[in-house]
Amino acid sequence: MRREHRGNAENQALSTYVKLMRAAESVTARVHKHLASAGLTLSQFAVLEALFHLGPLYQGEIGQKLLRSSGNITMVIDNLEKRGYAKRERKKEDRRFMLVRLTEEGSELISKVFPPHAAVVAREMSVLSAKEQETLAQLCKKLGLKKRGNK
Secondary structure: OOOOOOOOHHHHHHHHHHHHHHHHHHHHHHHOHHHHHHOOOHHHHHHHHHHHHHOOEEHHHHHHHHOOOHHHHHHHHHHHHHOOOEEEEEOOOOOOOEEEEEOHHHHHHHHHHHHHHHHHHHHHHOOOOHHHHHHHHHHHHHHHOOOOOOO
């Protein structure tokens, strides 16, 4: 039996959260479907895209930007390095820091994969008007930047 309790702030929050997650999962699945044909996982694509647009980054910076654990980023970069798409260099002054950069092959790959990716994102987002996209972006930023303890 389905139970609904309307008017309850907690239930409204739960319903909104479920809708947000379903929408995000659905759009993500459609947007990233083409990555398999390029032989990339979502995490590998994200690392290549960050390096492509931001230039060389320290491994810890990549993890922070992509909201991934250091262990996950290490594994992703290991796999990109094995395939010849990225290269790590230890910082001479402090050997704990690893600078990650695209190789020529990695740059060529992301140069081919990114434009169709951007087109798919634009197509997916086109169901919203420019104003709706702006509003959604502001709401997502507000929600994402909420600090613990704030009401």
